[in-house]
Amino acid sequence: MPAPVLALTTGEPAGVGPDLTLQLAATASALPGRVVAIGDPQLLADRARQLGLELVLEPCDPGTALPAPRPGVLPVWPVALAAPAEPGVLDPANAGYVLETLDVAIAACRDGRAQAMVTAPLHKGVIIDGGHPGFTGHTEYLRDACGVDEVVMMLATRLAHGDGGRALRVALATTHLPLREVADAIDTEGLSRVLTILDADLKRQFGIARPRIAVCGLNPHAGEGGHLGREEIEVIAPTLARLREGGLDLVGPLPADTLFTPRHLHGIDAVLAMYHDQGLPVLKYAGFGRAANITLGLPIIRTSVDHGTALDLAGSGRADTGSLQVALSMAADMARARRA
Ligand SMILES: NC(=O)C1=CN([C@@H]2O[C@H](COP(=O)(O)OP(=O)(O)OC[C@H]3O[C@@H](n4cnc5c(N)ncnc54)[C@H](O)[C@@H]3O)[C@@H](O)[C@H]2O)C=CC1
Numbered sequence: 001m002p003a004p005v006l007a008l009t010t011g012e013p014a015g016v017g018p019d020l021t022l023q024l025a026a027t028a029s030a031l032p033g034r035v036v037a038i039g040d041p042q043l044l045a046d047r048a049r050q051l052g053l054e055l056v057l058e059p060c061d062p063g064t065a066l067p068a069p070r071p072g073v074l075p076v077w078p079v080a081l082a083a084p085a086e087p088g089v090l091d092p093a094n095a096g097y098v099l100e101t102l103d104v105a106i107a108a109c110r111d112g113r114a115q116a117m118v119t120a121p122l123h124k125g126v127i128i129d130g131g132h133p134g135f136t137g138h139t140e141y142l143r144d145a146c147g148v149d150e151v152v153m154m155l156a157t158r159l160a161h162g163d164g165g166r167a168l169r170v171a172l173a174t175t176h177l178p179l180r181e182v183a184d185a186i187d188t189e190g191l192s193r194v195l196t197i198l199d200a201d202l203k204r205q206f207g208i209a210r211p212r213i214a215v216c217g218l219n220p221h222a223g224e225g226g227h228l229g230r231e232e233i234e235v236i237a238p239t240l241a242r243l244r245e246g247g248l249d250l251v252g253p254l255p256a257d258t259l260f261t262p263r264h265l266h267g268i269d270a271v272l273a274m275y276h277d278q279g280l281p282v283l284k285y286a287g288f289g290r291a292a293n294i295t296l297g298l299p300i301i302r303t304s305v306d307h308g309t310a311l312d313l314a315g316s317g318r319a320d321t322g323s324l325q326v327a328l329s330m331a332a333d334m335a336r337a338r339r340a
């Protein structure tokens with residue numbers, strides 16, 4: 001069985017995405033699948049030279065089969081930059097380029113030329129500035145491009161210490177939203193959809209027969225019996241009760257500050273946090289550089305790095321490839337599991 005083809009979008013051209021792609025391709029003894037980079041070949045060649053990396057970039061036609069893998073050769077599906085890119089310097093002119101790399105990867109996953117897509121980081125602000133005011137991230141872009149109503153962002157890592165390499169998975173009930181809007185965005189329908197997708201994809205994509213999911217409250221102390229907010233009483237607890245009747249194994253809502261302690265995490269397959277900065281700081285404290293971001297609920301497989309564009313490191317050679325390695329490995333494993 002040939003290794004799965006992983007379509008790797010190289011992300012914001014002024015960020016570390018091109019660097020990480022090239023660093024991994026030049027130095028990793030083995031990549032976890034057949035990686036094809038999507039980006040501007042000249043940008044990649046210039047960045048490789050800047051980083052002092054020796055590898056051959058081989059532009060290929062996305063419409064034809066990939067050449068057989070060879071050590072030191074990185075196949076590239078070419079997408080042309082709109083303007084030359086300088087490491088660390090954002091240019092809204094290249095917003096369309098970044099989105100086009102995503103479109104190429106999505107199309108390849110949908111028609112079977114690739115078995116998964118892996119995304120290097122993009123810069124949300126510069127894409128908005130470049131004429132895409134509704135853009136909030138890969139997650140929502142993929143949802144719309146794949147024509148599904150709801151997706152779920154989940155980050156996963158392996159705990160390093162004292163926990164036998166156990167997985168920590170943190171999913172989000174809301175994603176890229178101003179904090180002011182979060183409480184209003186949490187309603188029974190949305191929460192039900194998110195938990196149903198999370199449960200289904202932990203089974204389907206991660207092989208967990210009966211996922212046990214712990215759900216955070218929204219407010220301090222999960223609302224302190226209604227004295228510090230009523231979302232737990234009026235929305236979250238009744239939603240969990242209804243989903244339990246449908247067979248989901250749910251714990252909570254629990255105060256988020258104590259939920260993320262080893263005793264409460266014991267036996268839990270995933271935590272659902274109510275908002276981005278309730279769950280992700282914990283995940284990143286536990287595993288920054290060793291975690292991947294997975295979009296659940298899509299018809300295709302998509303993983304990503306756990307970090308952003310790191311403009312301060314672009315072109316320096318000091319960006320850590322750990323998370324990209326995890327994202328590629330996870331995508332390859334998920335593709336093999338789906339094929340099996
Ligand atoms: N998957 C994606 O496309 C993601 C994109 N972003 C976007 O990235 C942009 C910048 O976000 P920031 O909050 O500044 O986060 P950031 O992750 O780019 O940087 C935060 C800190 O982590 C460091 N860092 C990041 N990646 C690193 C790596 N591979 N090796 C070593 N150090 C690394 C940076 O140097 C910086 O000090 C924003 O537009 C954000 O939306 C953020 C997270 C994920």
Ligand SMILES: NCC(=O)COP(=O)(O)O
Nearest residue numbers: 136137138139140293304
């Ligand atoms: N903090 C995670 C993040 O911002 C990644 O977003 P996305 O671009 O993968 O939707």
